Amino acid sequence: MLDYDIEAARYDATRGGVPRARAAARAVLAxxxxxxxxxxxVGCGTGLVTERLTRPGLRTFGVDASLGMAxxxxxxxxxxxxxxDSRRLPFADACLxxxxxxxxxHLLPDAPAVIAECARVLRPGGVFVTTVDKDAGHDVESDVAALLAPYRVTRAHDAAPRVLAxxxxxxxxxxxxxxFTGHGQGLAPADAAQRVAGGYFASALELTEDQSSVLASELSLLQDPEVPRADPVYRLLALRKEA
Incomplete structure (x- = not known):
């Protein structure tokens, strides 16, 4: 997993920036x-989405385990x-x-513990909104997606059936x-090759070291290597706590 204390300084610039954050916030608020x-x-990162989760009468908080991000x-x-820690939220029972x-x-092998914590801090009738199937959102029709597809993880931590269960x-x-659309997240072959070689897809792809080298080479040979392919489309689920 990435060192998010280090990543904090450049995170937004490499993750679609404001357009992506605005789209995410609008979808959550809906x-x-x-x-x-x-x-x-929860897991607010640099707060780029968090600061847009606003409307009259709504008070917004953020929590993150990385000091740099927070x-x-x-x-x-x-x-x-x-x-x-998202597995031990510093909030009282039924207060939100x-x-x-x-x-x-999608980053967390212990995602069930996070879901349990989110349920704990919700009031009856409260709603937990979360992205699911995050990495599958990148499986748009493109030559890059076709090369990545055989290596996609088969049991994603945020798979919708698992989250619902x-x-x-x-x-x-x-x-x-x-x-919602992940604006600015369409991958160019050259960028995808660099990320594969650097281990940035650890949560999305199952690759041996040799497979990483081969895949990075194949990606770098695609036509128009600097041209981004289609943006991903992400899915959100809303889960209401029973009274």
Whole structure:
């Protein structure tokens, strides 16, 4: 996994920046009930999405385990950002109206523990909104996607059926879904080759060292190596806590 304390300084520039964050925030808010007064963004990273999770009457908080990420987020969101483990959230039981986790669960082998924590801090009737099948969102029709497809992980940590099953164990039931475009995230072959070689796809691809070298070479030989392919489309699920 990446060292997010180091990545914090350049994270936004390499992840689609404001257009991607704006699309994510709009999709999340569309699934958060209008009556919600509080929202916690778990794994908030640099706060680029978090600072856009705003509307009249909604107070937004953020939590992240990386000091580097949380420090950047605090500069955007203010004192509402805290340093904390998503498996042991520094919030009381049943104290929040909504919780979001955008591009988080796919990174975590212990995603069930995070889902359980999000359920714990929600009030009855509250909503947990999370991205699912994140890496599958990149499987748009392109030559890059075709080369990556055989190596996609077969049991993603954020696979929708797995998330729904774990959520049900903690009193969370499906309440809706949405999709949004990952603006600026369409991969050019040269960029994909560099990321494969650098191990950036550790959560998305199952590769041996030899396979990484071969795949990186194949990607670098594709036509128009500097031209980004289609942007991914991400999926969000809303899960409501039973009263």
């Amino acid at each position: 699934l958060v009930p209008e009556r919600a007064g509080t929202l916690l963004d 420090s950047v987020a605090a500069g955007r969101v203010g004192s509402g950002v805290v340093l904390g 109206d909504a919780v979001s986790a955008v591009w988080l669960l 774990v959520a049900a164990e903690h009193g969370l039931r499906r309440a809706g879904e949405a999709r």
